Amino acid sequence: xxxxxxxxxxxxxxxxxxxxxxxxxxxxxxxxxxxxxxxxxxxxxxxxxxxxxxxxxxxxxxxxxxxxxxxxxxxxxxxxxxxxxxxxxxxxxxxxxxxxxxxxxxxxxxxxxxxxxxxxxxxxxxxxxxxxxxxxxxxxxxxxxxxxxxxxxxxxxxxxxxxxxxxxxxxxxxxxxxxxxxxxxxxxxxxxxxxxxxxxxxxxxxxxxxxxxxxxxxxxxxxxxxxxxxxxxxxxxxxxxxxxxxxxxxxxxxxxxxxxxxxxxxxxxxxxxxxxxxxxxxxxxxxxxxxxxxxxxxxxxxxxxxxxxxxxxxxxxxxxxxxxxxxxxxxxxxxxxxxxxxxxxxxxxxxxxxxxxxxxxxxxxxxxxxxxxxxxxxxxxxxxxxxxxxxxxxxxxxxxxxxxxxxxxxxxxxxxxxxxxxxxxxxxxxxxxxxxxxxxxxxxxxxxxxxxxxxxxxxxxxxxxxxxxxxxxxxxxxxxxxxxxxxxxxxxxxxxxxxxxxxxxxxxxxxxxxxxxxxxxxxxxxxxxxxxxxxxxxxxxxxxxxxxxxxxxxxxxxxxxxxxxxxxxxxxxxxxxxxxxxxxxxxxxxxxxxxxxxxxxxxxxxxxxxxxxxxxxxxxxxxxxxxxxxxxxxxxxxxxxxxxxxxxxxxxxxxxxxxxxxxxxxxxxxxxxxxxxxxxxxxxxxxxxxxxxxxxxxxxxxxxxxxxxxxxxxxxxxxxxx
Numbered sequence: 001x002x003x004x005x006x007x008x009x010x011x012x013x014x015x016x017x018x019x020x021x022x023x024x025x026x027x028x029x030x031x032x033x034x035x036x037x038x039x040x041x042x043x044x045x046x047x048x049x050x051x052x053x054x055x056x057x058x059x060x061x062x063x064x065x066x067x068x069x070x071x072x073x074x075x076x077x078x079x080x081x082x083x084x085x086x087x088x089x090x091x092x093x094x095x096x097x098x099x100x101x102x103x104x105x106x107x108x109x110x111x112x113x114x115x116x117x118x119x120x121x122x123x124x125x126x127x128x129x130x131x132x133x134x135x136x137x138x139x140x141x142x143x144x145x146x147x148x149x150x151x152x153x154x155x156x157x158x159x160x161x162x163x164x165x166x167x168x169x170x171x172x173x174x175x176x177x178x179x180x181x182x183x184x185x186x187x188x189x190x191x192x193x194x195x196x197x198x199x200x201x202x203x204x205x206x207x208x209x210x211x212x213x214x215x216x217x218x219x220x221x222x223x224x225x226x227x228x229x230x231x232x233x234x235x236x237x238x239x240x241x242x243x244x245x246x247x248x249x250x251x252x253x254x255x256x257x258x259x260x261x262x263x264x265x266x267x268x269x270x271x272x273x274x275x276x277x278x279x280x281x282x283x284x285x286x287x288x289x290x291x292x293x294x295x296x297x298x299x300x301x302x303x304x305x306x307x308x309x310x311x312x313x314x315x316x317x318x319x320x321x322x323x324x325x326x327x328x329x330x331x332x333x334x335x336x337x338x339x340x341x342x343x344x345x346x347x348x349x350x351x352x353x354x355x356x357x358x359x360x361x362x363x364x365x366x367x368x369x370x371x372x373x374x375x376x377x378x379x380x381x382x383x384x385x386x387x388x389x390x391x392x393x394x395x396x397x398x399x400x401x402x403x404x405x406x407x408x409x410x411x412x413x414x415x416x417x418x419x420x421x422x423x424x425x426x427x428x429x430x431x432x433x434x435x436x437x438x439x440x441x442x443x444x445x446x447x448x449x450x451x452x453x454x455x456x457x458x459x460x461x462x463x464x465x466x467x468x469x470x471x472x473x474x475x476x477x478x479x480x481x482x483x484x485x486x487x488x489x490x491x492x493x494x495x496x497x498x499x500x501x502x503x504x505x506x507x508x509x510x511x512x513x514x515x516x517x518x519x520x521x522x523x524x525x526x527x528x529x530x531x532x533x534x535x536x537x538x539x540x541x542x543x544x545x546x547x548x549x550x551x552x553x554x555x556x557x558x559x560x561x562x563x564x565x566x567x568x569x570x571x572x573x574x575x576x577x578x579x580x581x582x583x584x585x586x587x588x589x590x591x592x593x594x595x596x597x598x599x600x601x602x603x604x605x606x607x608x609x610x611x612x613x614x615x616x617x618x619x620x621x622x623x624x625x626x627x628x629x630x631x632x633x634x635x636x637x638x639x640x641x642x643x644x645x646x647x648x649x650x651x652x653x654x655x656x657x658x659x660x661x662x663x664x665x666x667x668x669x670x671x672x673x674x675x676x677x678x679x680x681x682x683x684x685x686x687x688x689x690x691x692x693x694x695x696x697x698x699x700x701x702x703x704x705x706x707x708x709x710x711x712x713x714x715x716x717x718x719x720x721x722x
Contacts, residue, residue, distance in 0.1 A: 007036075007037050007038055007041045008041050008044070008045075010033065010036075010037055010041070011037050011041040011042060011044065011045040011048045012045055012048075014030065014033060014034060014037075014045070014047075014048040014051055014052075015045040015046075015047035015048045015051075016047075018030060018047065018048065018050070018051030018052075018054075019051065021051070022051060022054055022055070022058075023161050027054075027055045027058055027059065027201065027237055027238070028055075028237070028238055030051060030052070030055050031052060031055040031056065031059070034048060034049075034051070034052035034055070035052075043075055046072050046075035046076045046079060046081070046084065047076075047081070047084050049068055049071060049072040049075065050069070050072045050076070050084060050087060050088050050091070052068055053065045053068035053069045053072055053088070053091060054091055056068060057069075057091055057094060057095055058201060058237065058239060059237070059238040059239060059240050059241070061240065061277075062095050062098065062099065062241070062277065062278045062279075063278055065091070065095055066092065066095055069088050069091050069092050069095075070092075072084075072088045073085055073088045073089060073092075076088060082115040082116075083115070083116060083117065083120060083122060085115055086111075086112040086113070086115035086116035086120075086122045086126075087112075087122050087125075089108045089109075089111050089112035089115070090108070090109065090112045090122055090125050090126055090129060092108045093105040093106070093107075093108035093109045093112065093126070093129050094129055096108060097129060097132055097133055097136070098241060098279070099278070099279060099280075099283070100136075100279075100280070100283035100317070102133045102136050102137060105129065105133050106130070106133055109126050109129060109130055109133075112126050113126050119153060119156065120153075121153070121157050121159060121162075123153060124150045124153035124154050124157065124159070124162060125150075125162070126150075127146045127147070127149050127150030127153065128146070128147065128150040128162070128165065128166055128169060130146045131143040131144070131145075131146035131147040131150065131169060131172075132169065132172075134146060135169075135172050135173065135176065137320075137321075138176075138320060138321045138357060140173040140176060140177060140358070141173075143172070143173055144170065144173050147166055147169050147170050148170070150162070150166050151163065151166045151167065151170070154166055161200060164189065164190045164192075164200065164202075165190065165200070165202055167186060167189040167190065168186065168187055168189065168190035168202070168205070168206050168209075170186045171183040171184070171185075171186030171187040171209070172209075174186070175187075175209065175212075175213060176359070177358050177359060177360055177361075178359060178360035178361030178362070178363075178364070178393075178397055178399075179360065179397055180213045180216055180217060180361075180397065180398070181397070181398055183209075183213055184210065184213055187206055187209050187210050187213070188206075188210065190202065190203055190206035191203060191206060199233075201233065201236075201237040201239060203229075203233055204229075204230045204231075204233035204234045204237070204239055204242055204246075205230075205242065207226040207227070207229040207230035207233065208226070208227070208230040208242065208245060208246055208249060210222075210226045211223045211224075211225075211226035211227045211230060211249055211253075212249055214226065215249070215252060215253055215256060216361070216401070216402070217398070217400075217401050218256075218400075218401025218402075218404070218405075219401075220253065220256075220257060223249075223253050224253065224571075224572070225572075227246060227249055227250055227253065228571040228572070230242070230246050231243075231246050231513070231571075232563060232564065232571075234246060235513055235515065236564050240273070240276065240277050241277045241279065243273040243277070244270045244271075244273035244274035244277060244279060244281075244284070245270075245284070247266045247267075247269040247270035247273055248266070248267065248270040248284065248285070248286055248289060250262075250266040250269075251263045251264075251265075251266035251267040251269075251270060251289065251293075252289055254266060255289070255292065255293050255296065258296070260293065260296070260297065263293055264293075264588070265584050265587075267286065267289065267290055267293070268587055268588075268591060270284075270286055271286060274286070282310070282313050283317075287306045287307075287309070287310050288306075288307070288310060288325070288326060288329060290306055291303040291304075291306040291307050291310075291329060291333075292329070294306065295332065295333065295336070300333050300336050300337050303329075303333050304330065304333045304334075304337075307326050307329050307330040307333065308330065310326045311323060311326050311327065311330065314326055321357070321359070324350060324353050324354070324362075325362060327346065327350060328347075328350050328354075328362060328365065328366055328369070331343060331346055331347055331350065331369055331373075332369055335369060335372060335373055335376070338376075340373065340376060340377060343373050344370065344373050344374060344377070344379075347366060347369055347370040347373055348370065350366050351363060351366045351367060351370055351386075354366055360393050360396075360397055361393075361397070361399065361402075363389075363393060364389070364390045364393040364394055364397075364399060364402070365390075365402075367386040367387070367389045367390040367393070368386070368387065368390045368406055368410075370386045371383045371384075371386040371387045371390065371413065372410060372413060374386065375413060380416075384416075384418055384419065387413070387419050387422075388422065390403075391403070391422050391423070395424075400424075403424075403427065404427060404430075407423070407427055407430065407431060411431065414427075414431050415431055420432075471574040471575055471576045472485065472557060472559070472573040472574050472575065473485055473549070473559055473573065473574075473575050473576075474487070474575070474576045474577075475506065475509050475575065475576070475577045475578065475579075476578045476613070477506055477509075477510065477577070477578060477579055477616055477617050478578050478579060478582060478611055478612050478613050478614065478615075478616055478632060479612070479613025479614035479615070479618055480613070480614065480618050480619070481502065481506065481617055481618075481620075483502070483505075483506075483549075485549070485553055485557075486553075489552060489553060490552065491548060491549075491551040491552055491553075492551040492552050495547075495548040495551035495552075496544075496548050497544055497548075498541065498544060500525060500541060501541050501544040501545050501548065502545075502548070503525070503617075503620060503622070503625075504521060504525055504541060504542075504545065505545045505548075505549075505560065506617060507521070507524060507525075507624060508521075508560070508567055508568065508569065509569060509575070509577055510577070510579050510628060513568070514568055514569040514571075514575075515566050515567070515568035515569075516566055516567055516568070517565055517566045518562075518565060518566065518567065521538075521567065522534055522538065524622070524624055525622075526538070542560065542567070545559075545560055546558065546559070546560055557570075557573060558570055559573060578611045579616070579628075579632065581611055582608050582611045582612065582632070582635070583635075585604045585605070585607045585608035585611070586604070586605075586608050586635060586638075586639070588600070588604040589601050589604035589605045589608070589639075589642070592604060598646075601642070601646075602643075602646055605639045605642050605643055605646075606643070608635075608636075608639050609636070609639050609640070609643065612632070612636045612639075615629050615632075615633060616628050616629040616631075616632045616633075617629065633666060637663055637666065637667065640659050640660075640662055640663045641663060641672075641673070643659050644656050644659040644660050644663070644673070644676060645676070647659065648676065648679065648680065651683070653680050653683065653684055656676070656680050657677065657680055660673050660676055660677050660680075668700060669700070669701065669704070669705065671697065671709060671710055671712075671713045674693060674694070674696075674697040674713065675712075675713055675716045675717075677693050678690045678693050678694060678716060678717060678720055679716070679720065681693060681720075682720040687721065690717070690720050690721055691717075691721055694709070694713075694717040694721075697709055697713070
């Protein structure tokens with residue numbers, strides 16, 4: 001219809017079947033079709049606008065969705081389509097809720113419910129969204145009531161999609177309360193492993209929430225598996241608004257595994273994703289999680305600054321529960337900084353709040369922090385009561401991982417005989433073993449003490465491998481291509497029997513999310529080849545990749561997997577890809593530049609410079625490689641200029657000239673670099689060299705390009721040569 005330019009019929013078809021397309025997950029196709037229809041036809045069939053807006057909302061383009069929805073509301077109102085108007089108002093409520101504006105969301109819901117029939121599907125959706133708003137405000141009981149009313153309507157309409165969504169949302173109340181086992185039982189109801197064709201885009205949220213709960217329980221493998229599935233669905237359905245939350249959870253995962261470098265990377269990715277989706281990161285838990293990371297690193301000052309700022313904002317936003325949680329985390333910092341004044345009073349107030357709100361996980365956490373504070377001022381009797389409360393809650397809700405971690409962090413507290421007796425047997429044995437080890441360590445220290453100086457001998461861990469993370473596969477693509485699993489066990493010399501196989505693997509590895517659709521691979525590497533030739537060669541080439549990556553290796557691993565129509569690097573394995581690390585160091589340098597941390601800027605640009613061994617995939621001249629080569633070359637040039645400017649300010653003239661020469665080797669027409677060289681010569685008192693450099697540039701530009709140096713370059717020369 002669109003090819004025949006029968007736009008009116010196309011708009012009518014979307015208006016009639018758009019909800020079915022969205023329910024089946026065909027949201028990208030719907031959005032693509034709707035974009036091609038002229039405004040006049042869209043205005044005539046405003047439900048087409050409605051479904052197009054819903055696609056934009058699901059994909060995280062809140063601004064576009066809002067604009068379309070406001071337009072939709074007007075046209076639906078003019079056409080007296082009250083149910084459609086109510087649907088549009090509900091979508092506006094969903095956008096407001098995602099942005100953290102519950103008051104605005106509830107206002108839209110009230111308008112929608114006035115228009116919608118009592119037992120309509122729009123009422124069902126409104127009930128579900130109202131429940132989510134209540135959850136955000138801590139109204140667990142009222143939220144559960146709304147979800148159950150919405151579920152009744154979903155069952156009445158046999159709306160399988162919403163039945164699954166609402167049962168998932170019924171898990172939110174127990175999850176927030178800290179009943180993780182009960183929450184997991186509800187969350188898992190959104191999935192249909194036996195019916196892959198019934199997959200929903202919203203399953204991405206389900207996998208994310210399941211991952212969060214597994215992380216609370218210390219089940220790292222399950223956490224990573226569900227995060228991978230969440231990200232896959234997010235990519236498949238272009239759910240851009242969810243990426244920030246997934247990246248934030250990935251960062252928490254790496255933080256809890258003490259992989260701080262990856263945690264930093266994913267927190268920054270989360271921040272950027274939130275901003276790109278129009279979501280203010282301050283309305284998420286990002287700064288709170290960053291404060292926890294700072295605490296693990298021992299940077300209590302940074303943690304305190306983040307939390308104090310968060311407290312102000314949450315108080316302004318009237319986010320009572322979030323404010324109290326931030327207060328709890330600030331109390332942890334104060335305890336760490338030995339700031340005991342009024343600490344126990346604040347913690348007792350927090351404990352009462354979490355207890356009254358039935359927030360069991362936070363109550364247990366508060367009880368333990370309060371116990372530590374009481375122990376520090378010698379109030380053992382009160383301390384014992386709060387430890388007992390924490391242990392009771394841990395036993396009731398299976399906070400085994402949390403308790404184990406607390407025992408590791410606070411061995412002195414749990415070594416108290418009365419507390420030790422209350423611990424589970426395995427934890428009791430752990431504490432006793434640690435205590436015995438400490439006694440033996442003290443004996444050893446006594447033996448090693450110098451009789452004259454009584455100075456303890458301190459052993460230092462050899463750091464030779466501390467900063468070299470073990471990964472499953474390494475790819476070095478900046479310069480000549482190098483791929484290896486273990487540098488001491490290289491692949492067979494003829495492992496890559498065809499260059500195309502190796503290049504396809506590099507193409508996938510350097511693509512967004514390390515994932516490429518099959519059709520895109522065919523277009524990039526087979527172009528206009530006959531279909532018969534493609535069918536004959538494609539799968540054998542993929543097989544060659546898998547064989548090459550296992551050549552001369554002690555055990556086999558599958559690095560390349562096919563999922564949802566695309567080939568991707570196996571997310572269950574780990575990788576070191578220099579292009580990614582190069583990008584990471586540039587991002588870190590830019591972040592450091594924003595906060596004027598010159599030392600961090602220098603450290604990161606140096607690290608990026610070291611990775612750049614030469615042009616991207618040197619010797620490969622396909623269009624896709626040339627495009628990336630140009631990008632990385634430009635980034636490297638930026639790094640070199642940044643380093644040159646830094647060394648110039650440090651008056652390191654030799655290094656500045658080395659760096660500028662490296663830039664000019666790739667781009668001899670850079671007038672700004674020639675100007676910097678002139679400034680170096682001037683600073684060295686080499687007036688004749690300044691003139692010689694300018695004349696060299698003048699001749700180069702005239703001969704090669706037929707132009708004169710820019711006015712700014714001439715001005716610099718005249719200023720330096722006068």
